Amino acid sequence: MKRQRQAEQMTVLREMLDLRGAHFTRQRAAVFDYLNRVDHHPTAEEVFLAVKQGLPRISLATVYKNLEALVGCGAASKLTYGDGAARYDVRTDHHYHTRCLKCGRITDLEPEAGKQLLKLIKPPRGFKVEDYHLEVLGYCKSCS
Amino acid sequence: MKRQRQAEQMTVLREMLDLRGAHFTRQRAAVFDYLNRVDHHPTAEEVFLAVKQGLPRISLATVYKNLEALVGCGAASKLTYGDGAARYDVRTDHHYHTRCLKCGRITDLEPEAGKQLLKLIKPPRGFKVEDYHLEVLGYCKSCS
DNA sequence: ATTCTTGCAAAAGATTTGCAAACAA
DNA sequence: TTGTTTGCAAATCTTTTGCAAGAAT
Numbered sequence: 002m003k004r005q006r007q008a009e010q011m012t013v014l015r016e017m018l019d020l021r022g023a024h025f026t027r028q029r030a031a032v033f034d035y036l037n038r039v040d041h042h043p044t045a046e047e048v049f050l051a052v053k054q055g056l057p058r059i060s061l062a063t064v065y066k067n068l069e070a071l072v073g074c075g076a077a078s079k080l081t082y083g084d085g086a087a088r089y090d091v092r093t094d095h096h097y098h099t100r101c102l103k104c105g106r107i108t109d110l111e112p113e114a115g116k117q118l119l120k121l122i123k124p125p126r127g128f129k130v131e132d133y134h135l136e137v138l139g140y141c142k143s144c145s
Numbered sequence: 146m147k148r149q150r151q152a153e154q155m156t157v158l159r160e161m162l163d164l165r166g167a168h169f170t171r172q173r174a175a176v177f178d179y180l181n182r183v184d185h186h187p188t189a190e191e192v193f194l195a196v197k198q199g200l201p202r203i204s205l206a207t208v209y210k211n212l213e214a215l216v217g218c219g220a221a222s223k224l225t226y227g228d229g230a231a232r233y234d235v236r237t238d239h240h241y242h243t244r245c246l247k248c249g250r251i252t253d254l255e256p257e258a259g260k261q262l263l264k265l266i267k268p269p270r271g272f273k274v275e276d277y278h279l280e281v282l283g284y285c286k287s288c289s
Numbered sequence: 290a291t292t293c294t295t296g297c298a299a300a301a302g303a304t305t306t307g308c309a310a311a312c313a314a
Numbered sequence: 315t316t317g318t319t320t321g322c323a324a325a326t327c328t329t330t331t332g333c334a335a336g337a338a339t
């Protein structure tokens with residue numbers, strides 16, 4: 002059933018890419034697959050090192066291009082913090098997470114609060130809301 | 146009264162720096178003063194170009210060092226997004242803002258919602274909350 | 290006097306780009 | 315076939331660092 006799920010995800014990915022006129026490639030699939038497997042939000046470098054196991058000739062530039070392509074077609078999202086490198090995630094619908102100030106690990110928060118949160122937000126007149134992002138900073142269990 | 150306010154701010158800055166064993170310098174004061182004047186959240190480059198008007202010999206590295214010093218003593222805060230460069234702000238108590246996806250301009254949101262927001266946040270067990278950050282993404286009046 | 294800061298140039302880290310060959314549609 | 319992607323190297327952009335001279339405490 003794990004395999005079937007993966008196959009479904011790849012079909013969905015194919016469609017999402019197709020809508021943007023982008024091709025489905027082994028490298029792209031590998032990057033997407035890795036993002037689906039990990040439980041945290043890796044940097045491009047991390048993705049590169051992991052995907053290289055299966056595709057030894059892949060380059061870091063290709064990983065960057067593919068992460069960009071995945072974000073572009075909506076299959077992944079980019080999370081940027083002050084720690085140098087950007088992080089990537091397959092989920093585009095999670096806007097709530099915690100980030101450890103020591104180890105940098107990111108974990109998702111319950112999305113329940115989101116609905117209520119939206120009611121509280123009062124953007125300035127004329128501002129067209131497209132998305133929102135809530136980040137809770139602190140120290141995780143193993144770092145505190 | 147504008148001048149007096151500036152003088153007060155500088156006195157406060159002196160104290161904040163002193164607590165960390167940091168010196169008060171013309172360059173540092175100029176960077177801090179600029180952050181106090183602007184209505185948006187500039188990048189280090191922007192600060193550099195602006196401060197250079199009054200201190201033509203200042204270097205970009207000095208601006209970076211001073212922004213870091215200001216953040217270190219609590220006189221400023223650093224805001225990091227996916228658009229390449231970090232942005233800085235004198236206020237350290239504003240965690241709610243909007244960011245335009247087109248021009249990158251950042252404006253503050255009413256902090257009222259913060260109190261209620263905190264009640265909604267349920268971090269994982271063992272996570273020690275230090276800070277939080279809410280960002281609303283979209284298009285500002287002039288860009289939409 | 291001692292310690293910190295400046296300015297410069299060089300270095301480092303992350304990400305992007307140009308291009309010819311390879312691949313997907 | 316046509317347009318996109320790959321891999322490589324070089325380039326770019328942001329930020330940091332080493333160091334001697336200068337400024338603040």
